[in-house]
Amino acid sequence: MPKPRRILVCVTGLSPQVVTETLYALAVKQGWVPDHICLITTAEGAKRVRLSLLSEDPGWFARLLKDYQLPPIRFGLDDIRVLTDAQGKELSDIRTPQDNERAADFIVTTLRELSADPDSQLHVSIAGGRKTMGFYLGYALSLFGRPQDRLSHVLVSEPFESSWNFFYPTPYSKVIELNDKTLADTQDAEITLASIPFVSLRHGMPDQLMQGAVGFAGAVAAINRSLAPPELIIDLEAKRIRAAGSIIPLPPVELALLSVFARRALNGLPACAAPSKEVPDSPWAVWFMLEYDQIRPERGDEDATRRSLAKGMDGDYFSLHKSRLHAKLKKRLGPAAEAYLINNGRRRPYRYSLGLPPSSISYRKLAVADTQAVSEHTTLSSTDRSPS
Template sequence: MPNARENPHEYPRRILIAVTGLSPQIVTETLYALAVSPTASAFIPTEIHLISTRSGAEKARLALLSEEPGWFHRLSRDYALPPIHFSADTIHVLEDVNGKPLEDIRSPEDNRRAADGITGIIREFTADPDCALHVSIAGGRKTMGFFLGYALSLYGRPQDKLSHVLVSEPFEASLSFYYPTPASHVLEMPGGRLVDSAQARITLAELPFVSLRHGLPEALLTGRASYNETVEAARHALAPAELQIDLAARRIRAAGKTFPLPPAEFALLSVFARRALRGEAPLPAPAKESPDADWKNRYLVELRSIARPLGDLDGTAHALRNGMDGGYFSTHLSKLNKILRRELGPAAGPYLISDGGRRPRRYSLGLRPSAIRYDIPETAVRG
């Protein structure tokens, strides 16, 4: 039996989201295409949410939700649709930099505000595992449709769908057409031509999209990151892995993010980074209860290279006086990998110290030499 996550119509919360401008018809046209269907898998939304500018929101409210003409209510009655939550409260008006309703998208700042607003709405809805989204990019300005589609690409899940609605000629050009009526309903076209809306045909063109959600750190999935920040995180997650090591500042740059590491974990990472730079073989861990002098020496070399500003290393040297044992190694390796996963999310994989996945365990950093760079000359530290 197919997994319910692959069947959007089985989700308890089903949301139709659209951007609209001065043509609110796309809402009823898309709803008709989704819900008025002979198949058992018709996607009948439980909620409809619109994203628009101030003037677009007002036109949608008057055309769709008023008593007359109230085209959304007419469609629901004509086809006996179940209750769908759609009201002025589910029409989201984009805001300008001052928090006022956006009149139109005319400047770079308007563009940025629209992108952030649309991305935030999609991020919020996709955080609910019990909902499926159907996103229509048929209405609004082209930039709004682009941002809506791209936001779904960033955050979308398997149950979420993207579409564009197509209306047959000559109805596509009519501002009076809202959906194919079940009974004859005559419309006057520009030029005086009369047509029957019952003869209209609507096609929903589903648009496949590549989901980048798996490449985003958890903080971006649950936080309030901007559109640009989210796109940048996805870009770095998909880019070839590169590691930049700044010994003086005791920080690294990985997957486009710069962050510090504690000295002990920094030194351990540097051990493996230098070996990867030199093309050296993976290393076994120190034995559990048998201190290893070679491991102690290579580790202390790296620790001294970053500890000069920290002062005395006598405590660490004393703890490792007989060598490094497996307990010390595994504790700091676990902490290092935990920090990398926390900071980089799904992009952490290439930067983790791997045990090779089979016995006997051999540890290494899997990056190619050209992907590793130190911010000081290689000769400054001898390994």
């Protein structure tokens, strides 16, 4: 198997040394050599990295590679991602609540992008930058991190910690002046990489949030909704439901099928058999049309549905629209969709039901207040009518 593309992700502020210190701990002490370094920083942080690490002199990044005979590692000006404000202007520092929000969204977007490649392996360091930057980076890895990804913090021994002249332990004697004007030999420095376990929440993220440009708050809200107790609200006339906090429009046939099982669950009825394959079932068609008639679909759709079920509903029709319903719920809700699926009991003879308790199901018009927890991808129509 080919080796996964290794990416070191760092945040820095006024201390560019974090990059070389972390790289030394990973590549020299642990043998994990990245192929690429991605740096998230402020405008001032980018300037310091450019002057101290990527310049010809002192050029500490190139020096580290040469001193320890490391292979080429991609890290240049194009790999420095600078935080920006709402107008696209680079931030020199993070000082306001708005700056914090922008930093959080920027970091989440970066981690989502870097983790989208299944052949990549991320090592994320939270050692640099403001504390909020490190927190957001660690949290973003919890949201999007995979089993192969790692999180760490680098620790530097005294008296080298926070020294402006120290960048990594050299394999030879090099005397530097410390911040308190005393002298020390960089050959004596010790660097330790503290591994930080993280809880991966990636499996709870809906597909839309994994692929779209959703910010930090939206991603956290999606996780919270997926972990909350299930609640299903059905608005038949508006042709939509609220499930796991998300408003989901549904086609009339899929909505009617879901409503059949929601109504049975509300009334405490047991699981039921699906219609037989290629054998029209008249009672099933009656159950279905009782819900369908409340939805008011478009005339053409309504006529086509009535013709299809004129002799009853067969198993193929049932299976087709159950699959379409499940696909829509899974796409919007991710793993949180499981509570809202029509399950078959998982053993033969299959009997189908909606596993929600009656207290979790209701029928009503979805008002504006119901949309407050909806993800940034959801747009509601202003022409929704009240149910009759």
